[in-house]
Amino acid sequence: xxxxxxxxxxxxxxxxxxxxxxxxxxxxxxxxxxxxxxxxxxxxxxxxxxxxxxxxxxxxxxxxxxxxxxxxxxxxxxxxxxxxxxxxxxxxxxxxxxxxxxxxxxxxxxxxxxxxxxxxxxxxxxxxxxxxxxxxxxxxxxxxxxxxxxxxxxxxxxxxxxxxxxxxxxxxxxxxxxxxxxxxxxxxxxxxxxxxxxxxxxxxxxxxxxxxxxxxxxxxxxxxxxxxxxxxxxxxxxxxxxxxxxxxxxxxxxxxxxxxxxxxxxxxxxxxxxxxxxxxxxxxxxxxxxxxxxxxxxxxxxxxxxxxx
Amino acid sequence: xxxxxxxxxxxxxxxxxxxxxxxxxxxxxxxxxxxxxxxxxxxxxxxxxxxxxxxxxxxxxxxxxxxxxxxxxxxxxxxxxxxxxxxxxxxxxxxxxxxxxxxxxxxxxxxxxxxxxxxxxxxxxxxxxxxxxxxxxxxxxxxxxxxxxxxxxxxxxxxxxxxxxxxxxxxxxxxxxxxxxxxxxxxxxxxxxxxxxxxxxxxxxxxxxxxxxxxxxxxxxxxxxxxxxxxxxxxxxxxxxxxxxxxxxxxxxxxxxxxxxxxxxxxxxxxxxxxxxxxxxxxxxxxxxxxxxxxxxxxxxxxxxxxxxxxxxxxx
Numbered sequence: 235x236x237x238x239x240x241x242x243x244x245x246x247x248x249x250x251x252x253x254x255x256x257x258x259x260x261x262x263x264x265x266x267x268x269x270x271x272x273x274x275x276x277x278x279x280x281x282x283x284x285x286x287x288x289x290x291x292x293x294x295x296x297x298x299x300x301x302x303x304x305x306x307x308x309x310x311x312x313x314x315x316x317x318x319x320x321x322x323x324x325x326x327x328x329x330x331x332x333x334x335x336x337x338x339x340x341x342x343x344x345x346x347x348x349x350x351x352x353x354x355x356x357x358x359x360x361x362x363x364x365x366x367x368x369x370x371x372x373x374x375x376x377x378x379x380x381x382x383x384x385x386x387x388x389x390x391x392x393x394x395x396x397x398x399x400x401x402x403x404x405x406x407x408x409x410x411x412x413x414x415x416x417x418x419x420x421x422x423x424x425x426x427x428x429x430x431x432x433x434x435x436x437x438x439x440x441x442x443x444x445x446x447x448x449x450x451x452x453x454x455x456x457x458x459x460x461x462x463x464x465x466x467x468x469x470x471x472x473x474x475x476x477x478x479x480x481x482x483x484x485x486x487x488x489x490x491x492x493x494x495x496x497x498x499x500x501x502x503x504x505x506x507x508x509x510x511x512x513x514x515x516x517x518x519x520x521x522x523x524x525x526x527x528x529x530x531x532x533x534x535x536x537x538x539x540x541x542x543x
Numbered sequence: 544x545x546x547x548x549x550x551x552x553x554x555x556x557x558x559x560x561x562x563x564x565x566x567x568x569x570x571x572x573x574x575x576x577x578x579x580x581x582x583x584x585x586x587x588x589x590x591x592x593x594x595x596x597x598x599x600x601x602x603x604x605x606x607x608x609x610x611x612x613x614x615x616x617x618x619x620x621x622x623x624x625x626x627x628x629x630x631x632x633x634x635x636x637x638x639x640x641x642x643x644x645x646x647x648x649x650x651x652x653x654x655x656x657x658x659x660x661x662x663x664x665x666x667x668x669x670x671x672x673x674x675x676x677x678x679x680x681x682x683x684x685x686x687x688x689x690x691x692x693x694x695x696x697x698x699x700x701x702x703x704x705x706x707x708x709x710x711x712x713x714x715x716x717x718x719x720x721x722x723x724x725x726x727x728x729x730x731x732x733x734x735x736x737x738x739x740x741x742x743x744x745x746x747x748x749x750x751x752x753x754x755x756x757x758x759x760x761x762x763x764x765x766x767x768x769x770x771x772x773x774x775x776x777x778x779x780x781x782x783x784x785x786x787x788x789x790x791x792x793x794x795x796x797x798x799x800x801x802x803x804x805x806x807x808x809x810x811x812x813x814x815x816x817x818x819x820x821x822x823x824x825x826x827x828x829x830x831x832x833x834x835x836x837x838x839x840x841x842x843x844x845x846x847x848x849x850x851x852x853x854x855x856x857x858x859x
Contacts, residue, residue: 538638
């Protein structure tokens with residue numbers, strides 16, 4: 235197991251280098267003057283251009299630029315934008331908010347999705363099953379920003395005044411529950427369906443029949459024998475979804491005016507702040523890679539048949 | 544016993560009746576789809592209901608009718624009173640738990656044993672079914688066992704609660720011939736040691752001859768013949784059994800074409816009128832098509848559901 239982990243960690247290095255280089259190249263290879271429109275109506279001062287080009291290593295070949303950037307990154311320096319704002323500081327304030335929201339979304343989608351999946355998978359057909367099927371179909375077909383706006387308006391003070399839907403600049407966990415729910419709603423529907431079909435598939439297996447024939451109580455037959463096998467694909471989905479949630483936060487953050495990395499990356503792209511975009515996307519790649527590593531490890535724990543020697 | 548499906552009602556079992564005493568082995572013999580496994584699963588109470596419906600009948604164990612018991616009472620009987628082993632041990636064992644876990648689970652949950660005691664007992668049980676290095680293998684997963692070892696582990700698990708009756712549903716079908724013999728020997732030995740009743744479900748006449756005391760032959764959800772193993776092989780009392788025996792390869796008839804039973808067993812949603820075997824029976828006559836044969840008593844506990852049972856048995 236230890237060697238398997240080590241090998242997986244080593245595999246992360248080329249993947250990380252490859253993806254970040256691609257992002258860097260894509261962002262900086264835009265066939266346009268990076269200084270266009272940076273200094274209002276007038277063209278930029280040559281001295282400023284020279285200083286910034288020096289700072290961002292724009293005069294070096296792309297590969298050299300990339301490695302210099304990477305070198306700074308390793309020392310924790312994310313660089314500064316054209317207006318001299320530190321990217322690192324921006325990320326440090328926004329990152330925890332998005333991460334918090336992503337984890338809340340993950341927890342909500344796991345709990346509600348898996349519960350709904352188990353309940354409907356165990357007794358196929360009937361009212362509950364149809365309810366879940368229809369509501370998940372509804373969630374899947376609705377764009378997240380629609381779900382977001384509708385919930386925000388109807389639950390908030392202008393609607394049924396059920397709760398305060400506004401989110402402060404330094405949000406608490408309570409404030410992030412509704413945005414987290416919206417963010418996770420799509421995946422929640424997938425989790426519910428995945429769990430349901432997995433349970434349906436496994437409940438007729440021979441080992442479940444054996445557990446029943448052994449006279450094990452129903453709770454153990456389902457909770458231990460059936461669930462352990464059925465949750466393997468669900469866990470995989472949830473793990474890789476964490477990365478997806480981070481990227482998807484851009485819409486939810488927009489709807490709820492949350493000061494997270496979604497907004498940061500959106501402004502970065504709009505204002506052509508390449509250094510901001512690369513910084514954040516690099517971080518997202520890292521989260522994604524670590525999450526999928528975690529899934530692989532968890533997978534080996536859950537299913538002994540795929541353990542690496 | 545019926546299965547109510549979209550394609551109609553399948554009368555899976557019809558007037559099936561047998562009994563097993565302690566220390567005795569009853570073989571239930573039949574082709575695929577004859578209802579032998581369903582009978583066993585009905586006894587265990589592990590059929591899904593619906594689609595399965597028990598329209599009438601009784602299953603008596605220790606003098607009590609299992610069918611009138613509550614679900615919890617029946618669950619108590621499973622494993623403790625009646626245990627079952629299945630055909631394919633690889634799929635019957637849970638792939639994500641160790642063999643030890645699956646045995647210990649029974650001891651811990653059903654007997655309230657401590658973890659350490661359960662582990663000790665699990666090793667003992669694996670040892671009893673002759674798994675080499677039981678202590679080392681107890682924490683292995685089913686996929687790390689060979690086919691024969693898996694079936695042994697399955698047997699060990701079924702013995703965990705010292706059942707009085709063991710139902711073995713084609714325990715050797717998935718194994719190769721040499722391992723088959725070892726598993727059958729093991730089952731016979733364990734049964735003798737524990738004076739346990741055993742219902743052996745099989746389609747293999749060879750297996751039956753070695754181990755069974757009595758045989759029930761099933762066809763289309765009914766028992767067509769019931770006899771002592773020796774009597775049955777000496778003189779079958781039903782044309783179906785007769786055909787089965789004739790389809791066995793024989794050393795003295797080497798080189799000749801093997802006899803087979805023509806046609807296929809009937810669909811259980813559409814059993815032919817009269818005797819269900821009549822379309823394939825070499826001795827068919829007009830009564831067979833119109834009248835369901837009654838149970839003919841042939842003496843010494845032998846029965847046959849054939850209009851001309853006496854004639855058939857006399858021929859042998």
